[in-house]
Amino acid sequence: MARVAWRLLLLLPPLLLPVQAPGFQGGRKRGHKVIREPCEQHKECRSDCCVTNNLSPQRFCTPKTFFFQCRSWSKPNGYSCHEHWECQSGCCVRSSQVPLQFCTSKTIFLQCTPWRKPNGEFCRSHSQCWSQCCIRLSRISALRCYARSGILAQCLPLVSPPTPSSQGSCARG
Template sequence: MVSTWSLLLLLWVLLEAMASRNNMLLSHKVIGEPCHSHEECQSNCCTTNSLNPQKFCTAQTIFLQCLSWLKPNGHLCLKSAECHSNCCTINHIKESSFCTTRNLFLQCVPWRKPHGSRCKGHEECQSRCCLNLGDTQRTWCVPRTGVLALCLPL
């Protein structure tokens, strides 16, 4: 016959096993759950995934790296590493830097002034067209015109 001590010992072992299993489940959060450190996540990756500073459990890459969320084009940035395109370009109107795209040759596309902005040369404008539109000495960024899309006065 089983003694009382044996039953108590078996009950204690079962309770310890259940407690350690619950602690393990609580300490390993799934992808998408809020976290503070890598150890909390099943994937061992706790990173930001938006402009929100809150961190969440995220998946690892095939190289077992944790990748942080990177800003898309148009968002303010301080350095290129913050941007998905790895391009952080200065906006001369607001004197701020923004994430910008890359061209076909993987070079960062420089920011250019929109139509209607004052300019000093063609290179400053999106259209690459800076013209004097009147009797004043001021020049403005204007869209290209004509069938051949030339930089001609309107």
């Protein structure tokens, strides 16, 4: 009986050792890289996810998202950008008179609102003005941004219509 117990104890330690699946070495697939290791293609990574995760062009193995997608690092608000997809917020717009674009947060209505010119600034279209009102005050003046006016907040000029005496003098000339 003692001999049988002793033999069982000799067999027990190998049973308690962790069993590694075939193809794995030291906690990783043979030939596959783990999270944070540099890579060039998805298939190099254990997670099948090789993306950029900061401003440098270097790519690294990263875990997949909750929805099993590979998501590249994107720029936070304040970083310069050229396209919406570059930003975490998905919003790349001009934020001042400087022609550069920056990542900015979306409005509460999930819109990207670019910077617009204040009242009094020269403009070419309504969309360039904060007031959405780009008008000429007279026939010879330049287009400028002006506040909306009237009961219905329309884009109306602030000048009064010409008087009959001024029309007559213009007609003669």
